[in-house]
Amino acid sequence: MNVPQSYRLVRRDARAERTVVRLRTGATFGGDEIAICAGPCGVESAEQLETAARAVAAAGANVLRGGAYKPRTSPYSFQGLGEEGLKLLRHAADRHHLAVVTEVMDPRDVEKVVRYADMLQIGARNMQNFPLLREAGATRTPVLLKRGLSATVQEWLLAAEYVLLGGNESVVLCERGVRSFDPATRNVLDISVVPLLEDMTHLPVIVDPSHAVGIARLVPPIAVASVAAGAHGLLIEVHPDPASALSDGAQSLDCAQFEALMRRLAPVAEVAGRRLPRRYRVVSTESASKPDSAVRSSSSGVRLA
Numbered sequence: 067m068n069v070p071q072s073y074r075l076v077r078r079d080a081r082a083e084r085t086v087v088r089l090r091t092g093a094t095f096g097g098d099e100i101a102i103c104a105g106p107c108g109v110e111s112a113e114q115l116e117t118a119a120r121a122v123a124a125a126g127a128n129v130l131r132g133g134a135y136k137p138r139t140s141p142y143s144f145q146g147l148g149e150e151g152l153k154l155l156r157h158a159a160d161r162h163h164l165a166v167v168t169e170v171m172d173p174r175d176v177e178k179v180v181r182y183a184d185m186l187q188i189g190a191r192n193m194q195n196f197p198l199l200r201e202a203g204a205t206r207t208p209v210l211l212k213r214g215l216s217a218t219v220q221e222w223l224l225a226a227e228y229v230l231l232g233g234n235e236s237v238v239l240c241e242r243g244v245r246s247f248d249p250a251t252r253n254v255l256d257i258s259v260v261p262l263l264e265d266m267t268h269l270p271v272i273v274d275p276s277h278a279v280g281i282a283r284l285v286p287p288i289a290v291a292s293v294a295a296g297a298h299g300l301l302i303e304v305h306p307d308p309a310s311a312l313s314d315g316a317q318s319l320d321c322a323q324f325e326a327l328m329r330r331l332a333p334v335a336e337v338a339g340r341r342l343p344r345r346y347r348v349v350s351t352e353s354a355s356k357p358d359s360a361v362r363s364s365s366s367g368v369r370l371a
């Protein structure tokens with residue numbers, strides 16, 4: 067594999083070991099355990115987020131996703147709730163023992179977003195926003211770097227290089243499909259980058275099948291294929307009522323569909339030599355009514371499933 071010298075920090079042989087990115091909650095990307103990031107495209111209300119967070123946690127996800135700052139093609143579309151959305155994310159995630167990954171679009175917002183989030187998402191449209199990459203590189207908050215809409219693997223790795231150069235070594239790459247000539251699906255998932263990047267970089271790679279295909283019915287089979295191909299995690303859009311979603315409803319799974327996907331994934335992860343995140347289960351009725359205290363008291367009420 068011909069890897070240019072300009073990938074000084076991200077290239078596979080820059081490290082003896084592969085990078086394992088660990089979030090504050092214990093969720094990891096790059097180890098034996100797969101990270102499952104799930105939640106709505108956008109944070110819309112406390113009720114919507116609480117329902118989604120409860121459902122994805124119960125199904126075994128370990129990271130709550132949701133946009134508070136939304137990159138929308140039209141300036142007239144829902145733009146996100148801003149800082150109010152960040153507060154709702156933190157609250158819902160803490161209640162359900164999840165980490166938070168959320169998008170930051172503006173370098174001036176990085177300081178604010180890191181106060182609420184465990185992981186900064188840099189979206190496809192901002193993959194080459196170099197001031198944003200540098201600002202994220204100056205933090206010590208892990209970064210989820212999505213592939214640009216039509217970015218080459220080289221451009222993507224060099225974008226990651228900017229973050230590492232700032233001293234932030236916790237970067238996870240996320241394949242989310244690239245533009246093609248064919249509008250049959252929203253994008254085309256380049257699943258080959260999963261094993262390709264394994265040879266090129268020590269950084270973990272996850273797949274976002276939701277934005278890749280744009281059609282909810284296609285998300286589960288493509289999620290399964292991604293894990294089989296060796297992805298270190300998944301990013302899945304889940305909405306309690308996809309038909310009423312303010313963004314990306316067509317590609318969002320409802321809570322029952324997400325639970326069914328998690329069941330389907332478990333044996334595939336095992337065949338790929340990985341496992342799904344461990345999860346806490348509330349076993350006593352008394353603790354079930356108080357999820358916050360239940361999760362923290364390890365002696366009673368909660369079992370590791």
Ligand code: PEP
Pocket residue numbers: 107133137188189190191212242277
């Ligand atoms: C998102 O995750 O909701 C999003 C906008 O993704 P992308 O940047 O991949 O389009």
Ligand code: MN
Pocket residue numbers: 107108277303313314
């Ligand atoms: Mn989305």
